[in-house]
Amino acid sequence: MIRLPVQLAAAQPGWTVRADVIVVGSGIAGLATALHARRAGRTVLVITKAQVNEGSTRWAQGGIAAALAEDDSPAEHLEDTLLAGVGLCDEEAVRVLVTEGPGAVRGLIQLGARFDTEPDGGISLTREGGHHRDRIAHAGGDATGAEISRAMVEAIARDPGIELVENALALDLITDETGAAQGITLHVLGTGQRDGVGAALAPTVVLATGGFGQVFRQTTNPYVSTGDGVALAMRAGADVADLEFVQFHPTVMWLGPFAQGQQPLVSEAVRGEGAFLIDAEGTRFMTSEHEMADLAPRDVVAKAIMRRMRATSTDHVWLDARHLGADMWVQRFPTILESCRSRGIDPITDLIPVSPAQHYVSGGVLTDLAGRTSIPGLYACGEVACTGVHGANRLASNSLLEGLVFAGRIGAQIYRGLRVVRDPILPSHTDQRLLPHQVRRRVQTTMDRHVGVLRSSESLQLASTELNALAATEQGKPIAEDWETTNIATIATALTRHAALREETRGSHWREDFPDQNDAQWQVRLVSNLNSDGTLTTRTVPRSGVSYSDGRQA
Numbered sequence: 056m057i058r059l060p061v062q063l064a065a066a067q068p069g070w071t072v073r074a075d076v077i078v079v080g081s082g083i084a085g086l087a088t089a090l091h092a093r094r095a096g097r098t099v100l101v102i103t104k105a106q107v108n109e110g111s112t113r114w115a116q117g118g119i120a121a122a123l124a125e126d127d128s129p130a131e132h133l134e135d136t137l138l139a140g141v142g143l144c145d146e147e148a149v150r151v152l153v154t155e156g157p158g159a160v161r162g163l164i165q166l167g168a169r170f171d172t173e174p175d176g177g178i179s180l181t182r183e184g185g186h187h188r189d190r191i192a193h194a195g196g197d198a199t200g201a202e203i204s205r206a207m208v209e210a211i212a213r214d215p216g217i218e219l220v221e222n223a224l225a226l227d228l229i230t231d232e233t234g235a236a237q238g239i240t241l242h243v244l245g246t247g248q249r250d251g252v253g254a255a256l257a258p259t260v261v262l263a264t265g266g267f268g269q270v271f272r273q274t275t276n277p278y279v280s281t282g283d284g285v286a287l288a289m290r291a292g293a294d295v296a297d298l299e300f301v302q303f304h305p306t307v308m309w310l311g312p313f314a315q316g317q318q319p320l321v322s323e324a325v326r327g328e329g330a331f332l333i334d335a336e337g338t339r340f341m342t343s344e345h346e347m348a349d350l351a352p353r354d355v356v357a358k359a360i361m362r363r364m365r366a367t368s369t370d371h372v373w374l375d376a377r378h379l380g381a382d383m384w385v386q387r388f389p390t391i392l393e394s395c396r397s398r399g400i401d402p403i404t405d406l407i408p409v410s411p412a413q414h415y416v417s418g419g420v421l422t423d424l425a426g427r428t429s430i431p432g433l434y435a436c437g438e439v440a441c442t443g444v445h446g447a448n449r450l451a452s453n454s455l456l457e458g459l460v461f462a463g464r465i466g467a468q469i470y471r472g473l474r475v476v477r478d479p480i481l482p483s484h485t486d487q488r489l490l491p492h493q494v495r496r497r498v499q500t501t502m503d504r505h506v507g508v509l510r511s512s513e514s515l516q517l518a519s520t521e522l523n524a525l526a527a528t529e530q531g532k533p534i535a536e537d538w539e540t541t542n543i544a545t546i547a548t549a550l551t552r553h554a555a556l557r558e559e560t561r562g563s564h565w566r567e568d569f570p571d572q573n574d575a576q577w578q579v580r581l582v583s584n585l586n587s588d589g590t591l592t593t594r595t596v597p598r599s600g601v602s603y604s605d606g607r608q609a
């Protein structure tokens with residue numbers, strides 16, 4: 056069996072840098088946390104592994120959900136979110152999300168983000184799958200994430216108290232003798248003083264590293280989404296939860312059976328404006344699947360597509376959005392229009408071939424309502440975190456909001472005062488147990504084939520055997536690609552374990568051999584820990600009531 060690498064696999068740091076707060080990642084969650092920490096008067100070091108705007112945030116198309124309309128309310132947003140989460144949401148976390156959401160979006164506007172407006176100046180709101188109200192604010196038509204990213208990157212650049220280090224890959228958590236966070240080791244590809252492996256020291260470390268779409272072969276996520284934050288937290292012994300709930304977006308442009316890496320998304324908002332799915336025979340099938348038809352929650356649509364593809368022996372279905380007309384396409388969806396046309400499809404006259412692909416992870420590093428993890432001083436925010444707001448399935452456009460809202464909550468913790476700075480235990484040896492990057496494709500293909508939309512004990516056993524066989528591969532090197540591959544394999548192993556244990560079908564987790572939802576046994580969350588010997592321990596916990604200490608009293 057594969058023994059996963061544990062903490063302090065990093066090389067000895069050659070240099071150190073200090074700040075009050077270290078934020079790892081520069082998407083909406085990381086940059087919002089950095090700005091909140093500054094309001095608390097702290098010095099902040101943001102480290103990010105590529106350019107500042109690389110990450111899922113800038114790819115977000117549809118928008119950000121919040122009860123901003125007069126005919127809407129947080130209570131209705133709560134109801135829709137709980138429904139999409141299929142009985143596994145932490146209701147208190149959802150309440151936080153929906154009640155603090157509208158203020159957080161207004162804060163984003165004050166920061167300089169320009170959302171699309173109606174002729175009367177009000178924010179233009181649309182609807183997406185699972186929402187019973189128009190509550191999705193969007194920017195640039197379908198370029199919401201790019202606009203949010205622009206506004207936030209400009210805001211941090213204006214603040215001399217925030218230092219940004221690009222091309223810096225976070226490797227492992229540094230702790231003190233009490234086990235609390237005191238910084239991270241990182242690998243910087245730069246020139247000058249900070250090059251190679253170093254240590255960034257701070258008593259407060261915020262993981263905002265995004266999702267882990269690259270664990271799969273076909274995903275909408277960019278290349279940086281290799282799950283480093285989750286794997287790093289696992290190596291440090293943190294609780295990780297809900298890893299089996301991986302959302303597969305129903306309408307990802309189908310580019311052929313051999314396509315791999317980041318695939319183009321056709322936002323749910325296109326269906327929100329009236330587009331619908333048809334099968335190979337031209338039959339509109341969602342009307343007979345769900346009362347909300349093409350706007351049913353994502354898991355419902357993805358499963359219906361998979362069933363249809365099987366029934367018609369095809370590898371994709373079609374999205375018909377021709378009737379939206381040229382004006383709608385040009386004004387409302389310019390990014391998707393360009394993305395389709397660049398691949399030879401004109402959605403004004405052609406059907407768009409689509410099939411489900413990995414899109415979002417509901418699980419991650421388990422946090423409480425203040426963003427605290429099980430390791431004192433270590434916080435997690437955004438897609439890397441598992442706050443419990445998504446349960447078994449994320450409601451569309453709730454993820455940008457989650458990053459924004461919980462960044463504010465972490466900011467409130469930082470405002471309370473600094474944690475104790477203790478001597479960090481720095482890695483004193485090089486203990487490389489990394490996997491070589493050559494096995495990355497193998498892991499991704501295994502995950503697509505056996506741990507994708509459709510799962511069974513047989514497919515999960517096959518995945519587990521494949522992953523265990525990685526133990527026989529040669530040793531990797533301490534280079535970024537091998538670190539990422541190791542992180543991908545670490546998450547793949549834990550995810551496969553969770554998916555095998557959850558013997559029911561719920562939300563985005565679909566077991567062919569356990570097709571029913573089993574509330575009596577499974578209205579609980581699976582939480583895993585990586586042990587110091589590289590094995591995993593998994594247990595169940597109630598779906599709500601997570602509470603951690605930040606160790607301030609220590």
Ligand SMILES: Cc1cc2nc3c(=O)[nH]c(=O)nc-3n(C[C@H](O)[C@H](O)[C@H](O)COP(=O)(O)OP(=O)(O)OC[C@H]3O[C@@H](n4cnc5c(N)ncnc54)[C@H](O)[C@@H]3O)c2cc1C
Pocket residue numbers: 079080081082083084085102103104105107108109110111112113114115116117118119120199200223224225226263264265266275276277279280281283284320414415436437438439451452453454455456458
């Ligand atoms: C195509 C697409 C469309 C989407 N559309 C929507 C939408 O319309 N509405 C919505 O709410 N959500 C949408 N989502 C989901 C949403 O974009 C993400 O969940 C959200 O942006 C995550 O933000 P984040 O800050 O947590 O992570 P990200 O934006 O992914 O940022 C992660 C950051 O961490 C950095 N990083 C990662 N690993 C390391 C490391 N080891 N060291 C240093 N830095 C690291 C990355 O470089 C990046 O800067 C979409 C996602 C995709 C991919």
